[in-house]
Every structure is written in structure tokens, then in C-alpha cells.
Amino acid sequence: MSHGNEVDAMRVLFAVSPGLAHVYPSLGLAWAFRVAGHDVAVATSGVSTQAAAHAGFAVRDVSPGADFAAVFRRKGSAADKARAMRELGLAVAENPQTPDTILEKFSRVSELMLDGTLRFAEAWQPDLIVYSRLQGAALVAARALGVPAVDHGFSFMREGALPGRYLPYLTSLYERVGVPAELPAITSLYFAPEHMMHGEGEGWTMRSVPFQGGGTLPDWMAEPKTRPRVCVTLGTTVPQVNGVGSVESVLKAATGLDAEFVLALGDDPDLAPLGTLPDNVRVVGFTPLSTLLTTCDAIIHHGGAGTTLASSHAGIPQLAMPHGADNWLNAAMLERCGLGLNREPADVDTELLKTLLYDDGLRDSVRDAASVLAQSPGPGEIVPRLVRLAEH
Numbered sequence: 371m372s373h374g375n376e377v378d379a380m381r382v383l384f385a386v387s388p389g390l391a392h393v394y395p396s397l398g399l400a401w402a403f404r405v406a407g408h409d410v411a412v413a414t415s416g417v418s419t420q421a422a423a424h425a426g427f428a429v430r431d432v433s434p435g436a437d438f439a440a441v442f443r444r445k446g447s448a449a450d451k452a453r454a455m456r457e458l459g460l461a462v463a464e465n466p467q468t469p470d471t472i473l474e475k476f477s478r479v480s481e482l483m484l485d486g487t488l489r490f491a492e493a494w495q496p497d498l499i500v501y502s503r504l505q506g507a508a509l510v511a512a513r514a515l516g517v518p519a520v521d522h523g524f525s526f527m528r529e530g531a532l533p534g535r536y537l538p539y540l541t542s543l544y545e546r547v548g549v550p551a552e553l554p555a556i557t558s559l560y561f562a563p564e565h566m567m568h569g570e571g572e573g574w575t576m577r578s579v580p581f582q583g584g585g586t587l588p589d590w591m592a593e594p595k596t597r598p599r600v601c602v603t604l605g606t607t608v609p610q611v612n613g614v615g616s617v618e619s620v621l622k623a624a625t626g627l628d629a630e631f632v633l634a635l636g637d638d639p640d641l642a643p644l645g646t647l648p649d650n651v652r653v654v655g656f657t658p659l660s661t662l663l664t665t666c667d668a669i670i671h672h673g674g675a676g677t678t679l680a681s682s683h684a685g686i687p688q689l690a691m692p693h694g695a696d697n698w699l700n701a702a703m704l705e706r707c708g709l710g711l712n713r714e715p716a717d718v719d720t721e722l723l724k725t726l727l728y729d730d731g732l733r734d735s736v737r738d739a740a741s742v743l744a745q746s747p748g749p750g751e752i753v754p755r756l757v758r759l760a761e762h
Contacts, residue, residue, distance in 0.1 A: 405750065412430070579749060
């Protein structure tokens with residue numbers, strides 16, 4: 371692990387797919403490597419490029435100008451897209467594994483990123499490649515360089531069979547750059563304890579560092595709150611695909627409750643379908659979620675893995691209203707682990723919101739679960755193990 375001046379410092383390449391849900395979960399480990407004295411670079415593209423740079427990392431955009439949206443673009447009306455998103459999510463809940471259609475799409479994403487990722491890896495010569503699950507270009511690069519790869523999970527699924535399932539979709543990528551179509555040595559990192567995970571697979575559990583980007587906090591967050599506060603969010607994808615109509619029942623149920631509902635639906639959402647908002651609803655633009663949650667007593671969300679995990683660490687009750695992807699799987703886990711409630715939007719009423727806010731048994735269960743999460747080994751404890759992995 372000598373690269374000129376440093377003998378003990380290791381070079382770690384984080385190869386990440388474009389998408390905030392892919393880059394943000396990996397940055398806690400990236401910073402742990404930096405704090406331990408190792409060199410870190412990020413190879414990514416799309417929105418992940420700016421996100422990683424704003425988090426303080428050296429970033430190489432490996433496919434500038436690539437149209438990743440075209441890979442995922444669906445034909446049909448908004449209702450058709452929402453229906454397809456729902457059907458895919460229900461399929462994942464029935465069979466907890468990444469569907470073949472997603473493997474095919476991410477193989478196309480990986481193809482767009484392949485040349486730039488491999489070129490940078492060959493130039494920078496990392497000792498270890500940490501990749502966001504489904505970043506196939508990282509697997510090709512690790513095999514080409516003969517270095518181990520670390521699968522950094524970002525969902526509540528253990529998928530030991532995934533690399534083998536994914537390899538046939540990546541064969542043409544290997545062949546195009548003259549690399550044997552074989553998997554590198556892979557170690558899986560899971561971002562939640564075993565009891566919160568679904569599926570099968572060997573790997574190491576690492577305590578997550580919930581992160582959603584930095585930002586300037588508004589004035590109202592610097593003042594003591596005067597009544598209970600509930601965060602309402604749908605993540606980054608749902609408002610774009612489904613719109614915000616699913617929170618209409620929440621706002622109706624919130625009317626008249628002695629609580630403040632913070633509607634965090636991103637910057638410039640179309641709120642017209644919601645009509646006139648109740649007086650106890652505050653609309654906010656982008657606000658770092660983890661910090662916002664420290665001021666909240668509960669959260670209502672779409673069931674996304676990152677939001678679910680950040681809320682679990684915050685120790686506040688959750689109400690999940692699944693929309694797609696792995697949302698139903700995550701929502702079922704919330705109830706199973708005593709972290710919150712799982713309901714369809716149409717089933718949300720005032721009594722349910724009172725349970726979310728005031729049920730002592732639920733609040734005690736959530737606090738206990740957060741305590742267990744806090745005891746998992748953090749990134750700083752995992753780094754030495756990964757260093758030894760690279761040394762061998």
C-alpha cells in the first residue's frame with residue numbers, strides 16, 4: 371500500500387451510481403477512512419457528483435452528460451407510472467430481492483459509467499473499491515485491478531446471491547474492455563442490524579451514519595417548539611413520479627390537532643392538488659432531514675430505506691405509507707420491529723395520528739430500538755477490518 375510518499379495510507383475508491391439514495395449512505399464510511407488517514411476519491415456521475423463534492427470529497431465525474439433518466443423513463447400517463455411503481459414494490463415485498471428489470475436497467479447505467487470508472491481506477495490505482503450495490507462498473511474495475519470490492523448496501527435486504535445474478539447482465543461490459551467476466555472478491559456491508567434485514571447473505575453489519583447533505587437551517591429551527599412536531603416527507607422520487615396527493619389524507623387528519631406538521635416535500639413542489647393547507651402545517655424547502663428529526667416527535671413518510679433508517683436512529687415513531695420500490699418491505703419491518711405503523715394513505719385518520727404522537731408503548735419501543743441501533747459497530751470500527759481485507 372505504498373503510493374510514493376505514504377506507506378501505510380490506503381487508497382479507497384468509492385464507485386457510486388448516480389442518485390442521492392446511493393451516494394449518501396456511503397459517505398459515513400468514506401469519512402471514517404479519511405479520519406483514519408487513508409486517501410479517498412469518489413467515482414460517480416449525475417447528482418451524486420455534486421453531492422459527494424459538497425460533502426468534502428474529491429470526485430471524478432466518470433460520465434458527464436450521460437442521460438441516466440432515459441434508462442428509467444417509463445411510457446404512459448402519470449397514473450400508469452404510479453401503478454407500475456406500486457406493482458414493482460409489491461413484488462419486492464412478496465419476494466425480497468432486486469427484480470430482474472432493475473438489474474437490467476442498472477447494467478445500462480453501469481455501461482454508461484464503465485469507461486470513465488475503469489480509466490480513473492487504472493490511473494489512481496486504489497487498494498480497495500467500495501461500491502454502491504448495482505454499480506457494475508465497479509465490479510469490472512475491481513476485477514481488472516485485482517483488488518477486493520466492498521458492496522455497500524443501502525436497503526434492508528441481504529442479497530448474497532445478487533452478484534451472481536447480476537454478472538450475466540454485465541458480461542458484455544467485461545468483454546468490451548477485455549476483462550475476464552468474473553466477480554472480484556466481494557465483502558458485503560449491511561447498514562442495519564440483522565433483525566431489521568430481510569433475505570439471506572453473509573456480511574458485516576455497520577452502524578449507519580444518516581446523512582442527507584448539508585444546508586443552512588431556517589430561523590424557526592433555532593427557536594424552541596411550542597407543541598409536538600411531525601415531519602411529513604415523500605423523499606425525492608415519489609413527488610416526481612406520483613405527485614404529492616398521497617399526503618392529502620394526512621393533512622385532513624391533522625386539521626385541528628394541537629401539533630405542527632412540517633411538510634418537507636423538497637424545493638418547489640406542486641402543492642396545488644392539496645388545496646388550502648391547514649393552519650398547523652408549515653411548508654419547507656430542502657432541510658437536512660436528520661437535523662430536522664431531532665426537533666420532531668414523529669414522522670410520516672413513504673417508506674424509503676434512507677428515511678426509515680434515519681428516523682429509526684432519531685428514535686421517533688414512524689408512519690409509513692408505501693408507494694413503490696422496497697417501501698412495503700420497509701414498512702412491514704417497522705411494525706415487526708416496533709418502530710412504527712404501516713398504513714395506506716386512505717387509512718390515515720385523526721385517531722391514527724394521535725396514536726403516532728401519544729401512544730406510550732410505541733414511544734418506549736422506538737426508544738429501545740434506537741438504543742440497539744446505537745450499539746452497532748460504527749464506520750470507524752469497520753475501517754481496520756477493511757484495511758486488513760485489502761492487505762490480504
